[in-house]
Amino acid sequence: MGVLKKVLIGVGAVVGLGALGLGGFVFVTARAFDASMDKVYDQKPLDQIKASKDEAAIARGKHIAEAVAGCTSKDCHGKDLAGGNPLSMGPLGTLTGPNLTGGGVGAAYTDGELARIVRFGIKKSGKSAVFMPAQDFNWMNDEDLAALVSYLRSVPNVDKPNGPLKLGLLAKILDRQGALPIDVARKIDGKVELAGKPEATAAYGKFLAKSCMGCHGEGFSGGKIPGAPGDLPVPLNLTPHESGLKGWTQEDFNKLLEKGDRKNGKKLHEFMPIENYGLMDATEKTALFAYLMSLPPKPFGGR
Ligand code: HEC
Structure with a gap:
């Protein structure tokens, strides 16, 4: 066999093995992601958190939803909380925040379940929320969490179906590499540190x-x-x-x-x-x- 041919076969084998290795890596990674998203967590709904009709609580909840947690941002749940704009993230997929009003998800969730998804990133089904960045605001204490739930309960019902939510393969890989938190409950892993009273420090x-x-x-x-x-x-x-x-x-x-x-x-x-x-x-x-x-x-x- 000529030297050139040997070299070419060698290179071919390396490239081939590399492609197989990459394919295997992608497959295993995507499977691990899917399995983790299917996991049902033990964490129970936070039934100690109850919505109130108190005006001050509702106003505090509105402030948190708008200014602090950004629930109402246009790309998340929208100003009326009835669902955001579909956010096209190229190969990552398309994400749309669902309708949180009584015309949507709000009708299905109890107060304690709403509180649980905010604090632990766990949906009504006990499985992880997709991409909702609960890790960014799950530090709010019980009083603020109750205020937020009170505000959610106070907004008018909007009859609007949820927008598309599709994850690309790249999103699954980046999540497993710790570069992008999509599997939110896994990211939080039940660990939270709660803030005290707001102060300018x-x-x-x-x-x-x-x-x-x-x-x-x-x-x-x-x-x-x-x-x-x-x-x-x-x-x-x-x-x-x-x-x-x-x-x-x-x-x-x-x-x-x-x-x-x-x-x-x-x-x-x-x-x-x-x-x-x-x-x-x-x-x-x-x-x-x-x-x-x-x-x-x-x-x-x-x-
Ligand atoms: C959704 C993504 C996003 C979030 C969340 C976000 N930023 Fe930014 N921020 C950006 C981008 C993108 C730019 C650059 C915008 C540009 O080039 O005009 C930016 C720019 C800035 C700048 C301007 C820096 C400069 O040199 O002019 C500051 C300050 C800043 N962000 C602070 C914050 C703070 C504080 C927070 C959290 C409270 C925050 N950002 C949250 C995306 C974000």
Whole structure:
């Protein structure tokens, strides 16, 4: 056999084995994902959480739904909570937040089941919610959780079917690699740390900042969202580094959240939901900024 032929056969074998290996990896990974999404968790509904008709509780719940947890954002459950816009994420799939009003999911869930999905990412069926970022806001204490459920119960029923929810293979792989939390209950794994009363401190800001992580990264240094299509803007660096928020004041930060005006004079891309974050109160904005400023400065892009 000629040397060239031997080399070619060798290369062919390596490429072939590589493809088989990759195929096997993808298959095993997708199976593990599906099996995990089928798991029924032991965690019971939080029946101690009960909706009330108290006006102050409902107002607090509305604030949480809008400003803190972002339930009402257009790409999640929408302003009327009757379901969001279908969000096309290219090879990741298409996600639409369901209708939470009494005309939709709200009719099927008990108060305790609503509280359980917020805190542990577990659906009525006992299985994991898909992609709902409960890990971002499951730190709310019982009082705030009850307020949120009270607000959900107070909104008018809307008769609207749920939009499409389709996951691509890439989404399953990224989830299993820990790059994208889609299998929410597995991510949370029953572990929660609850916040105390709201206060204008970095310690409280740490909780609020969890909702920035899905886009800006768990290390807050920004970079492309794994698997996201190229036309989505890249989240920036929120640490006090030259490439991030170094030199920003509280006023600069508030202007960004309230008006979408960046310190460099440019307008913020609408992908970042400031229609929600802009509604944070002064205590929350101060706490959030104090926390970001307390982070170790990191160069852009490490996520
Ligand atoms: C849905 C994704 C998403 C979420 C959630 C999100 N951001 Fe952003 N953010 C972005 C993107 C994308 C950009 C860059 C936008 C652009 O280029 O105009 C950005 C830009 C910023 C900037 C501007 C930086 C600069 O140099 O001008 C700040 C500050 C910021 N985000 C803070 C936050 C904070 C604080 C939170 C959480 C409360 C948050 N973001 C949550 C996507 C997000």
